[in-house]
Amino acid sequence: xxxxxxxxxxxxxxxxxxxxxxxxxxxxxxxxxxxxxxxxxxxxxxxxxxxxxxxxxxxxxxxxxxxxxxxxxxxxxxxxxxxxxxxxxxxxxxxxxxxxxxxxxxxxxxxxxxxxxxxxxxxxxxxxxxxxxxxxxxxxxxxxxxxxxxxxxxxxxxxxxxxxxxxxxxxxxxxxxxxxxxxxxxxxxxxxxxxxxxxxxxxxxxxxxxxxxxxxxxxxxxxxxxxxxxxxxxxxxxxxxxxxxxxxxxxxxxxxxxxxxxxxxxxxxxxxxxxxxxxxxxxxxxxxxxxxxxxxxxxxxxxxxxxxxxxxxxxxxxxxxxxxxxxxxxxxxxxxxxxxxxxxxxxxxxxxxxxx
Numbered sequence: 001x002x003x004x005x006x007x008x009x010x011x012x013x014x015x016x017x018x019x020x021x022x023x024x025x026x027x028x029x030x031x032x033x034x035x036x037x038x039x040x041x042x043x044x045x046x047x048x049x050x051x052x053x054x055x056x057x058x059x060x061x062x063x064x065x066x067x068x069x070x071x072x073x074x075x076x077x078x079x080x081x082x083x084x085x086x087x088x089x090x091x092x093x094x095x096x097x098x099x100x101x102x103x104x105x106x107x108x109x110x111x112x113x114x115x116x117x118x119x120x121x122x123x124x125x126x127x128x129x130x131x132x133x134x135x136x137x138x139x140x141x142x143x144x145x146x147x148x149x150x151x152x153x154x155x156x157x158x159x160x161x162x163x164x165x166x167x168x169x170x171x172x173x174x175x176x177x178x179x180x181x182x183x184x185x186x187x188x189x190x191x192x193x194x195x196x197x198x199x200x201x202x203x204x205x206x207x208x209x210x211x212x213x214x215x216x217x218x219x220x221x222x223x224x225x226x227x228x229x230x231x232x233x234x235x236x237x238x239x240x241x242x243x244x245x246x247x248x249x250x251x252x253x254x255x256x257x258x259x260x261x262x263x264x265x266x267x268x269x270x271x272x273x274x275x276x277x278x279x280x281x282x283x284x285x286x287x288x289x290x291x292x293x294x295x296x297x298x299x300x301x302x303x304x305x306x307x308x309x310x311x312x313x314x315x316x317x318x319x320x321x322x323x324x325x326x327x328x329x330x331x332x333x334x335x336x337x338x339x340x341x342x343x344x345x346x347x348x349x350x351x352x353x354x355x356x
Contacts, residue, residue: 020036024175038235041233058122
């Protein structure tokens with residue numbers, strides 16, 4: 001049982017899997033085929049203090065039945081500083097804000113629909129003091145007055161196609177990406193949509209506001225050149241990597257109020273119940289049978305902790321304490337099931353002996 005759990009949780013043990021990113025042949029852009037990542041080498045400088053920004057993203061999702069990270073901005077003090085994720089046919093934009101204790105609190109904006117599998121979507125996110133607007137193909141899809149993004153949220157290390165701390169790979173194509181240090185007007189949003197889709201986005205418009213712009217027109221090599229004033233080129237590594245892989249992430253950082261998170265916890269509990277059942281049954285036959293549940297829990301917790309430590313060196317896996325807690329709970333439930341069966345048999349024998 002232990003060997004089976006190790007194989008299921010660690011296979012294939014490959015710390016250097018291929019990076020599944022390729023250039024498109026017939027048009028400008030790159031394709032993410034499963035485990036793929038593109039990232040910037042350098043971090044940005046000190047905070048600018050700007051309270052408004054805009055982001056343009058021209059993408060084609062390969063599927064609409066999963067949750068994955070399209071774009072991630074990493075800062076050492078907050079790995080989840082800014083995220084753009086695909087949630088099935090919808091979009092989630094989130095940012096972390098430190099509370100008075102210095103612990104980051106996540107705020108997010110959900111756009112229920114907008115994506116269609118295999119179809120291009122031009123997304124524009126405009127944020128300022130009055131709130132944040134999300135446009136799809138030049139048309140306003142949602143406005144959130146209490147959700148703001150500052151330009152400093154976009155100033156860390158840029159990662160495309162995956163999260164910076166865990167394997168959350170996105171599948172699809174990226175045809176364009178741009179960052180601006182101010183708010184685009186609805187007219188400018190519609191104008192940029194026409195320019196990008198008509199193939200006229202080569203000339204950098206609004207040079208004073210365009211911080212970064214990627215046209216993905218190289219079609220070869222491992223560098224995506226920045227056409228903006230930041231000169232923050234992107235790099236396509238040969239092997240898939242999670243730039244700042246998580247290591248025993250605290251459970252409050254992993255918690256997500258979604259069905260995917262619930263089913264993942266349930267699978268971890270059910271997966272370790274047979275181990276607790278068999279181990280407790282074996283220990284119940286020993287002289288130390290009264291400690292069988294405790295020893296089973298300790299073994300299950302130690303095994304789960306070892307797995308999570310090893311998974312920190314596998315890009316395709318995550319390393320978090322939530323799995324350790326749920327696996328230990330599953331081991332305990334399996335052990336309790338054995339002990340309840342043993343106690344039931346003992347009480348049944350006692351009743352039979354009294355009858356006879």
